[in-house]
Amino acid sequence: MTERRGLFPPCDPYREGWLRVSDRHRIYYQEAGNPDGKPALILHGGPGGSIADYMRRLxxxxxxxxxxxxxRGCGRSEPHAGIADNTTWHLVADIEALRRLLGIERWQVMGGSWGSTLGLAYAESHPEAVSELILRGIFLMSEEELRWFYQSGASLILPEVFAAFAAPIPPAERGDMLAAYHRRLFGPDPEERLTCARAWSRWEGAALSLLPDPAREDDFETPEVAVALARLECHYFVNRGFFPEADWLLKQAPRLSGIPVRLVQGRYDLVTPMIGAHRLARALPHAVLRVVPDAGHSGTEPGIIDAVVRATEDLSPRGASRAKASAPPPDPQAPRIPDAAPSRTQRTKT
Structure with missing residues (x-):
């Protein structure tokens, strides 16, 4: 085995601010690294997560x-945990508004977990603005994935943890956990709302990585983290991501035919299981899928960090220069092969 890559050194933002995106919402943003470097956008997970320091070090x-x-509704953006005017398509529009504000023509888009969902939705809506995609912990917002994590699947592997997740819900309502949680997370009783938010969030925190992390589980149960994560995830999931039809992301995949794609997936991911990455890789034959054999879902597991950092290095200007320098010179005696005609998807791509 080759030595695994680690994170780059700590990197503080050199610019931060808020962008007003509607009468209700303003979003917090930051920039780090080289102001003249290759633009790269990083999308956090959730919905309901937030920027984490390690993300600047990938x-x-x-x-x-x-x-x-x-x-919207996350981290330092305002209002906290707000669900009004908060859908996938509002977030896609926000990304475009931020790109225009920063004067960026095209950028690399990276996203993990829900960030992979949003990254796909954005790239399929605005392929002309995306130079490459790096996606981790692939989540396609399918019924199969939602049932796996919130109904039956991961519950068979972590039954004692799932029992704690199910505890706030009466047995008669456990046939549809998403609907039952939605009624309580948005119900009139503030104590019940917080109890359910903490149970929801702790379930996710416990399932994130291959090895347990009790400190992370405790952090996920704090009210500030739990309320945003539970409310926004449940809001998005009961609405199936606000997509117009099932498997919308896979059906739009041909729009990405001209964009380099790197996919990273933990083999033992309990939150967004391997099937999503497998299906996406089949829909994107040009994508490079790397399966990490000793990882779950968390973006901070060593194997996941290694795979993601290798992808950013390969796609960096320095990586492109190294690849060009190491390529063999063309053979002047080799016959010329005519350029292939563009495919139908390339001709019709907008």
């Missing part, structure tokens, strides 16, 4: 201009 700060933002 790219070489000398080569990349790194952009992050807290999505």
């Amino acid at each position: 790219h070489d700060p000398a080569a990349y201009r790194i952009v992050l933002f807290d999505q």
Whole structure:
């Protein structure tokens, strides 16, 4: 085995601010790395997560201009945990508004977990604005995935933890956990709302990585984290991501035919199981899928960090220069092969 890559050194933002995106919402954003570097946008998970310091360390700060933002209702964006005017398509529009504000023509888009969902939705809506995609912990917002994590699947592997997740819900309502949680997370009783938010969030925190992390589980149960994560995830999931039809992301995949794609998936991911990455890789034959054999879902597991950092290095300007320098010179005696005609998807791509 080759030595695993680690994170780049700590990298503080050189710019931060808020962007007003509607009468209700303003989003917090930050930039780090090299202001003249290759633009790269990083999308956090959830819905309901937020920017984390380690995310700025997945790219070489000398080569990349790194952009992050807290999505509507998340982190330092306002209002906290707000669900009004908060859908996938509002977030896609926010990304475009941020790109225009920062004067960026095209950027690399990276996202993990829900960030992979949003990254796909954005790239399929605006392929002309995306130079490459790096997606981790693939989540397609399918019925299969939602049932796996919130109904039956992961519950068979972590039954004692799932029992605690199910505890706030009366047995008669456990046939549809998403609907039962939605009634309580948005119900009139503030004590019940907080109890359910903490149970929801702790379930996710316990399932994130291959090895347990009690400190993370405790952090996920704090009210500030739990309320945003539970309310926004449940809001998005009962509405199936606000997509117009099932498997919308896979059906739109041909729009990405001209964009380099790197996929990273933990083999033992309990939150967004391997089937999503497998299906996406089949829909994107040009994508490179790397399966990490000793990882779950968390973006901070060593094997996941290694795979993601290798992808950012390969796609960096320095990586492209190294690849060009190591390529063999063309053979002047070799016959010329005519350029292939563009495919139908390339001709019709907008």
